[in-house]
Amino acid sequence: MEVVVVGAGISGLCSGAMLAAEGIRVTVLESSSRVGGRTASTRYKGHILDNGFHIMPFYKTSAVYGVFKRLGILDRLDLARVDRIAFYKDGFHVYPRGLGGMISTSLVPVRSRIRLLRMLLPMAFSSYERAEKLDPVPLSSVTGGLDAVTGSFFDAVCMLAFADRPDNISLGEFTRTMIRANPFKGGTSEFAYPNVGGYDEISRILAEYITEKGGTVRLSTPVSRVHVESGRVAGITAGEFHECGCVVVSSPAYLAVTRLFEGGTFDDSIMERAKKLDKTTSVVEAHFCLSERMDARQIVFPVGEYSAKGIFFISNITPNVSPEGEHLVMAGTPVSAADADSPSRVAEVVGEMKEDIESIYPGFSGSLLWEKAKSWRFVESVAKGPGMVWKDKMPHTTNVKGLFFVGDATVSYGIGTDSAAHSSLLCHPKILGFLSNVVHGAEIRSKAG
Numbered sequence: 346m347e348v349v350v351v352g353a354g355i356s357g358l359c360s361g362a363m364l365a366a367e368g369i370r371v372t373v374l375e376s377s378s379r380v381g382g383r384t385a386s387t388r389y390k391g392h393i394l395d396n397g398f399h400i401m402p403f404y405k406t407s408a409v410y411g412v413f414k415r416l417g418i419l420d421r422l423d424l425a426r427v428d429r430i431a432f433y434k435d436g437f438h439v440y441p442r443g444l445g446g447m448i449s450t451s452l453v454p455v456r457s458r459i460r461l462l463r464m465l466l467p468m469a470f471s472s473y474e475r476a477e478k479l480d481p482v483p484l485s486s487v488t489g490g491l492d493a494v495t496g497s498f499f500d501a502v503c504m505l506a507f508a509d510r511p512d513n514i515s516l517g518e519f520t521r522t523m524i525r526a527n528p529f530k531g532g533t534s535e536f537a538y539p540n541v542g543g544y545d546e547i548s549r550i551l552a553e554y555i556t557e558k559g560g561t562v563r564l565s566t567p568v569s570r571v572h573v574e575s576g577r578v579a580g581i582t583a584g585e586f587h588e589c590g591c592v593v594v595s596s597p598a599y600l601a602v603t604r605l606f607e608g609g610t611f612d613d614s615i616m617e618r619a620k621k622l623d624k625t626t627s628v629v630e631a632h633f634c635l636s637e638r639m640d641a642r643q644i645v646f647p648v649g650e651y652s653a654k655g656i657f658f659i660s661n662i663t664p665n666v667s668p669e670g671e672h673l674v675m676a677g678t679p680v681s682a683a684d685a686d687s688p689s690r691v692a693e694v695v696g697e698m699k700e701d702i703e704s705i706y707p708g709f710s711g712s713l714l715w716e717k718a719k720s721w722r723f724v725e726s727v728a729k730g731p732g733m734v735w736k737d738k739m740p741h742t743t744n745v746k747g748l749f750f751v752g753d754a755t756v757s758y759g760i761g762t763d764s765a766a767h768s769s770l771l772c773h774p775k776i777l778g779f780l781s782n783v784v785h786g787a788e789i790r791s792k793a794g
Contacts, residue, residue, distance in 0.1 A: 346783055347372060348776070349581055350593045351568045351605070354382020356752040356765035357595030358551035358562075359412045363773050365558035366416055369780065373555060374583050376567035380552045381545030382595075384762060389717060391668040394632050397721070398657045398675055399544035399762060400427050402506075403525050404535035408759065408766035409547060421550050425663045427536040427643055432501050433705055434648040440505075442534050450498070452648060457495040464488075468523040469530070473758075476524065480517035481732045487516065501646040504654045507729050507760060509626060509679060518734040521758050542659075542666035544762070571605045571748070578747035591747045591780065593772075595765075598739035598754045599623040612744050619739055622754055624730065625722040627685035629694045630677035633702075637712040638672050647705065652697035654678045656705075671714065676702060685720040692718070729760050741772040747783075749776055 346369075350361045353375035361371045379385050386395045401407050401424065413419050430440035432452055441450040453461060464487055468476075488499050488511045500510060506522055507514050526534040539546035552562045563583075570582040571592050580588040594601050599619045602611060638661075645656045653676040660667040660674075667673045676698045684690045695718045703709045739755045742748070751772045753764035 346370075346591055346780055347589050348591045348593060348780070349374060349587070349589045350595065351571070351581070351601075352382060352595035352752075353377075353380040353548065353552060353562060353564070354595055354752070354765065355384065355409065355548060355551075355762045356755075356769050357382070357593065358548050358555070359409075359766045359769035360593050360595065360749075360751050360772065360776070361560060361562075362416055362551045362554050362558075363412065363769065364776065365555045365560045367777065368558075371555055371558075371560035372589075373552070373560070373562045374566045374568050374581070375562070375564050378565050379545070380548040380562065380564070382548070384544045384548065386543035386545050389632075390634065390715065392632070392634060392671070392673050393542040393666040394673075394717065395544050395659075395675075397628070397630065398655065398659075398677065399538070401537040401547075402759065402761075402763050403533055404537045406525065406531070406533050408757075408763045408770055411770065412766050413550075416554060418550065418554055422547070423540040424537040425540040427538055427662055429641065429643040429661070430505070430536075430646075431642050431644070432498070432646050432648050434497070437642075437645070438648075440644075452498045453495050454492070457492055460491070461495065465523060468520045469527040471520050471524060473521060473524070476517045476520040477735060478517070479520055480515050480734050480737060482516040483512050483731045484514040484516045484519045485510075485512040497648045501648045501654075504646055505644075508628070508655075508677075509729065513626065513730050515729055515731045515734045518729050518758065518760075521735070525759075538662050540663045540665065542663055547762070568605060570607075573606065573610050573745050573748070576744065576746060578745060590783065591749075591776070593749045593751055593776065595750075595752045598750055598752065601750070610745065615740070615743050621737075622733060622739060624733065625682065627680050627682050627720065627722045628677050629680050629685065629691050629698075629718065629720045630675060631695045631698060631716055631718040633674045633676070633699075633709075633716050634667070634714040635672040635674060635709070635712040636670070636714055637708065639674070639706040639709060639712070645705070647701060651701045652678055652694060653701040656702060674702075680720070682722065685722060691720045734758070741768070741775055747779060749779075 348371050350357045350373040353373050361373045365371045386393050413422050432438045438452045525532045566583050568581050568583045572579040578592050599622045602619045643661045657675045660672045735758050739750050751768045755768040757764045757768035
């Protein structure tokens with residue numbers, strides 16, 4: 346049986362590649378003209394600009410890395426380590442690698458480190474079962490009583506791990522992050538980025554693998570309808586009707602259940618679950634091209650009342666993102682939806698971030714060759730808020746046989762691309778089980794006939 350995958354982002358391509366590796370005929374349909382989904386990059390004046398800043402969290406223990414290892418194509422993924430990270434507050438402070446680094450960081454007053462230890466140590470040595478019970482609780486419930494300096498430090502840690510503030514982050518998800526970063530439990534705090542530049546290199550390699558295994562990846566092919574008859578997938582419409590009995594949807598769940606399916610297709614519980622995930626956060630980001638290298642570090646997180654919550658020296662991670670002699674920097678900050686939708690407000694926020702960078706790196710403005718600003722919204726799929734993580738997300742299966750949902754909005758831990766890949770890994774056995782039952786049932790019917 347053919348499997349049709351809707352969407353050529355990380356999750357759709359991970360699912361497609363793992364199915365193709367099993368010898369299953371796969372067709373991936375993508376509405377855009379390129380693969381990558383929300384990680385798609387663009388070229389501008391010779392530079393590779395990512396749609397947001399993406400890194401592979403937890404490096405060799407990440408879900409993305411695990412998919413490549415499973416497929417036997419790790420040698421195709423040339424990764425640059427992202428480990429020169431610092432915080433800035435009245436000077437630079439080394440990024441705390443792991444729990445020990447957090448406790449000894451120069452950013453936190455000595456008197457506050459014991460309190461941090463008491464708070465973080467139980468998390469790092471907790472279990473996923475215990476963390477799950479904390480999913481409805483906001484992280485701010487345990488960080489709200491920190492002193493101002495330590496609170497600012499914790500805000501910066503949350504920007505690094507979640508691109509958000511503690512009150513928008515589930516305590517359960519933060520606990521899982523601590524577990525995954527704990528070396529005593531097999532974790533790591535390392536990060537990585539494709540050395541060729543552009544985080545969508547990961548998707549490009551996966552798409553290439555699918556075609557090598559006999560599958561198809563069709564771009565500029567939007568799916569307008571997934572057809573369901575008598576509780577089973579019957580086919581899809583992508584310009585014309587295409588019969589198939591198994592569909593994997595990787596587009597945002599709360600959009601897909603209404604845009605791709607007729608009303609009444611799903612149980613009320615599924616519709617309520619998907620609707621709950623309809624939550625967005627917004628960011629303003631700006632790419633800056635410089636004639637001078639401002640810093641040898643790769644990432645700097647300003648601590649305190651800065652508009653720029655993260656400064657990413659992309660060409661320090663890999664020079665392949667920029668022409669020789671030019672340097673690419675990106676800065677970003679969370680904003681309200683109203684700010685993201687207002688061009689004048691976006692311009693003001695970018696101006697404030699430039700002032701921040703100039704205060705940290707005098708000479709920045711004089712070295713600026715060009716800038717490119719953008720505002721955009723994270724869809725529900727990167728929501729990490731209380732009650733919206735891990736098993737509170739969209740389930741992989743519904744009441745429709747032959748239909749599967751994957752993506753970072755779907756049952757999985759982590760955020761962004763790692764969550765998307767983890768969702769595909771969790772869903773893969775379910776898809777194989779369905780396909781096996783279909784084949785087995787066909788054999789039985791054939792023998793009976």
